Amino acid sequence: MAGRRTLMRIGAYKAYLAGQDKFNCLNKQNIDINAYLDAGMKTNAKENLAKLETSKLTPQTQNRKTNVVKAPPIPKKDTDYKPKGEVCFIIANGESRRGFDLHQLSSKGYVIGMNVLPVVEDFWPDALVSVDIATVKWICEKNVPDKLEMWSYPRGGVKDQRVNRLAKDWGWSSGPTATRLALEYKKYQTIYILGMDFFGITEKGVIDEKDGRKINNMFKGKERYRKPGSDRTYFGNWLNQMITNTSSHPNVNFYHVIREGQRSPNKLAQKTNWIDITYNMLEEHLSKMPKKSS
Numbered sequence: 001m002a003g004r005r006t007l008m009r010i011g012a013y014k015a016y017l018a019g020q021d022k023f024n025c026l027n028k029q030n031i032d033i034n035a036y037l038d039a040g041m042k043t044n045a046k047e048n049l050a051k052l053e054t055s056k057l058t059p060q061t062q063n064r065k066t067n068v069v070k071a072p073p074i075p076k077k078d079t080d081y082k083p084k085g086e087v088c089f090i091i092a093n094g095e096s097r098r099g100f101d102l103h104q105l106s107s108k109g110y111v112i113g114m115n116v117l118p119v120v121e122d123f124w125p126d127a128l129v130s131v132d133i134a135t136v137k138w139i140c141e142k143n144v145p146d147k148l149e150m151w152s153y154p155r156g157g158v159k160d161q162r163v164n165r166l167a168k169d170w171g172w173s174s175g176p177t178a179t180r181l182a183l184e185y186k187k188y189q190t191i192y193i194l195g196m197d198f199f200g201i202t203e204k205g206v207i208d209e210k211d212g213r214k215i216n217n218m219f220k221g222k223e224r225y226r227k228p229g230s231d232r233t234y235f236g237n238w239l240n241q242m243i244t245n246t247s248s249h250p251n252v253n254f255y256h257v258i259r260e261g262q263r264s265p266n267k268l269a270q271k272t273n274w275i276d277i278t279y280n281m282l283e284e285h286l287s288k289m290p291k292k293s294s
Contacts (some may be wrong), residue, residue, distance in 0.1 A: 005036075006052055009234065012036040013049040035215075035231035038238070039132045043171040071266050077275045081285040084189035084253065086110070086292055088182045091117060091125060092175045093218045094197030096207055096259045100279055102194075108289045109192075112182055114174040118144055120219055129178040133157035135224055151181060176241030183249050192255045192282065198239060198265050200232025207262050239265050246271045257282050 008025050012033040015023035022030045041048055087109035091102060102123045105111050113125035115135055119142050127149035130136045136152050137160075144150065145162035152158050153169040166185075170177065175196050182188045200212030207216060215230040246254055246268065254274050256264055268274045277285070 005234070006055065009036045010049065010052050013041075013045050013052070016042060017045055017049065032226060032230055034226055034233065036234050038173045038233060040171045040173045040237050040241070041234075043169070072270050074266070074269045075272050077272070079275060079277050079281055081288045082253070083289070084251075086188070087190045087192060087289065088112065088186060088188035089125075090175070090178050090182060090191060090193045090196070091123075092178075092193065092195035092197075093117070094195040094207070094216050095201060095205070095218055096197050096262060097195040097257070098218065100194065104286060107291050108286055109292050110182075110186065110188070112178045114178055115139075116219060116222065116224060118148070120222055124148055127151060127178075127181070129174050129181060131172070131174050131177055136160075136163065138224060151178075153177075172241045173238050176238055176245060179242065179245050179254075183245060183252065189252050190255070191252060192257060192285075194257045194282075196238075196242075196256065197258075197262070198235040207259065209265070235265075239267060243267055243271070246274050249273075255282075255285070 004026060008031070011023045011025035011031070015021070016033050016037060021033055023033060025031060089105045089109050089111045091111060091113040093115065102121070111125035112127045112129060113123070114129045116139065118124045118128065119139070124147060128139070128144065129151045130139055131153055133155055136158050139150070140160040140162065145160065150163045152163050152165060154165040154167070155169060158165070166181070170180065172180070179191065179193065182191055195218070197207050197216050199207050199209045199216065201207050201214050201216040202211050203214065206212065213232055215226055215228070215232055217225060219225045220228045220230065250273055252273060256274060256276050257279060258264070258276055260278055263269065264274065264276055269276065
């Protein structure tokens with residue numbers, strides 16, 4: 001029997017393919033499809049739905065205990081400031097970065113933001129990544145590409161010549177795409193990632209894999225974003241995409257900046273080059289970091 005989340009995603013895919021933005025499932029009404037599908041998942045909606053429909057029919061092992069595999073231990077990480085060349089900062093939009101002044105990053109390294117960041121927060125990174133066509137158009141209407149490097153996928157709906165197009169459409173979400181841009185196009189060996197929280201948030205503002213059931217986004221309630229109190233967004237695709245980034249670039253250090261008490265998904269934490277640091281540790285790194293070259 002399929003799990004609850006699988007059934008929800010099947011319902012979301014069917015609604016999306018039918019041109020709807022809401023669906024009903026498991027006695028819940030008017031569920032927003034964006035709570036279960038991100039931009040990358042929508043790109044391959046038919047194929048993904050077929051896979052889920054097939055997996056739904058696969059019989060589950062009756063005794064789950066026989067299938068329990070103990071997760072590998074998380075290796076000890078070196079959190080000291082040890083850069084490899086100049087650094088790049090990836091600014092995602094999870095709420096763990098709330099209260100941190102992004103402006104102090106501008107003089108230290110190359111900054112890549114995503115989606116509506118400069119419009120809503122009035123912080124202008126060096127580059128901006130957005131993969132959702134409607135959002136790219138909205139950003140272009142605000143003339144954002146006049147002031148920074150704008151990047152997106154080579155999709156037909158994006159006509160604005162100010163937008164730089166990646167050579168290939170990976171079908172990834174904005175955060176992993178921005179990271180891959182830093183790796184493969186910009187060739188950075190030291191990357192700091194802020195606001196990539198993966199998990200949802202509780203009503204008390206705690207970011208947690210199990211109990212964080214609400215949307216975790218700095219821009220919730222803003223134009224082009226879902227309402228506060230909406231269900232959390234499924235993070236499985238982001239996780240797999242970031243695992244690909246870390247695995248494909250084992251010599252790059254990925255410093256994942258998190259709150260005290262917050263943690264990364266286990267599959268990423270097991271990577272030796274994925275290093276969780278707190279915002280206090282980031283401040284220490286910044287104090288030792290030279291100004292970026294022109």
